[in-house]
Amino acid sequence: MLKFTKMEGIGNDYIYIDGIHQDVPMNPHFITKISDRHFGIGSDGVIVIQESEICDFKMRMFNLDGSEGKMCGNGIRCFAKFVYDHQLTKKTYLEIETLGGIKKVWLIIDNNKVQYVRVNMGQPILKSKEIPCLFDKEEMINEPIEVDGQVYYLTSLSMGNPHTVIYMNHLDFNIQELGIKFEKHILFPESVNTEFVEVVNRQYLKMRVWERGSGETMACGTGACAVMYASYINGLCDNHVQVELLGGILDISYENGEIWMSGPATTVFEGIIQEEVFNV
Numbered sequence: 001m002l003k004f005t006k007m008e009g010i011g012n013d014y015i016y017i018d019g020i021h022q023d024v025p026m027n028p029h030f031i032t033k034i035s036d037r038h039f040g041i042g043s044d045g046v047i048v049i050q051e052s053e054i055c056d057f058k059m060r061m062f063n064l065d066g067s068e069g070k071m072c073g074n075g076i077r078c079f080a081k082f083v084y085d086h087q088l089t090k091k092t093y094l095e096i097e098t099l100g101g102i103k104k105v106w107l108i109i110d111n112n113k114v115q116y117v118r119v120n121m122g123q124p125i126l127k128s129k130e131i132p133c134l135f136d137k138e139e140m141i142n143e144p145i146e147v148d149g150q151v152y153y154l155t156s157l158s159m160g161n162p163h164t165v166i167y168m169n170h171l172d173f174n175i176q177e178l179g180i181k182f183e184k185h186i187l188f189p190e191s192v193n194t195e196f197v198e199v200v201n202r203q204y205l206k207m208r209v210w211e212r213g214s215g216e217t218m219a220c221g222t223g224a225c226a227v228m229y230a231s232y233i234n235g236l237c238d239n240h241v242q243v244e245l246l247g248g249i250l251d252i253s254y255e256n257g258e259i260w261m262s263g264p265a266t267t268v269f270e271g272i273i274q275e276e277v278f279n280v
């Protein structure tokens with residue numbers, strides 16, 4: 001049997017499992033099964049807490065379809081709350097190893113409770129090769145790309161994982177139909193997370209996201225950071241914005257070449273996964 005905690009960061013929900021004291025079967029069958037909203041616990045994916053040789057902890061994250069993601073912005077805030085609440089550490093400043101690099105995280109505690117979490121998300125990467133994006137220019141900033149006979153202007157970057165940002169007049173559109181076209185687009189050999197953005201003003205952006213491996217989610221932390229930076233370099237916003245997603249608002253800023261993200265982290269419930277679920 002495996003203990004788990006269901007947590008969410010503005011509606012981006014994952015199943016958190018302590019992989020330090022338990023053996024976690026990190027295979028796609030197990031991930032998709034427990035993430036299923038009918039046959040499992042229900043989530044956008046799974047996050048496993050591991051020991052790290054270079055940091056306080058290591059975060060592994062898996063999307064709904066079982067694919068492994070390199071970084072997760074909403075996930076890392078909940079990860080930090082998890083290790084603090086489960087007394088795996090007493091520290092309120094943590095360095096967390098991810099496949100998308102080392103992230104620095106601060107827990108803001110009041111009344112013995114984690115009130116919100118602030119993360120240094122590092123430097124955004126624009127180089128096409130490093131995203132990776134098979135575009136013939138070094139960077140893809142507001143470039144016209146034809147998708148199914150229609151032209152969209154794409155700004156692509158990595159926040160430790162790949163993103164492409166598209167500006168829209170409004171966000172009332174069929175994301176199921178459009179999102180998948182970018183996720184599977186030949187320009188992105190490792191697939192891509194796609195953010196659709198409405199600029200409300202220079203300090204307030206609205207977005208919807210289509211995540212690779214999970215489809216539409218209520219929120220994406222790395223996506224909100226990608227949106228902030230893309231909007232900043234396109235001259236559409238200041239260096240400190242509120243980003244509104246379906247599940248809530250994140251505070252994102254760009255200071256001295258690095259992106260900062262602040263937002264909530266919430267525990268929903270805890271439970272035990274029966275052995276028959278993972279012994280297949």
Ligand SMILES: N[C@@H](CCC[C@H](N)C(=O)O)C(=O)O
Pocket residue numbers: 012063068069070071072073074075161162193211212213214217219220221222223
């Ligand atoms: N929801 C996440 C991002 C999760 C990973 C993404 N789908 C990928 O595969 O890159 C976030 O909050 O950043």
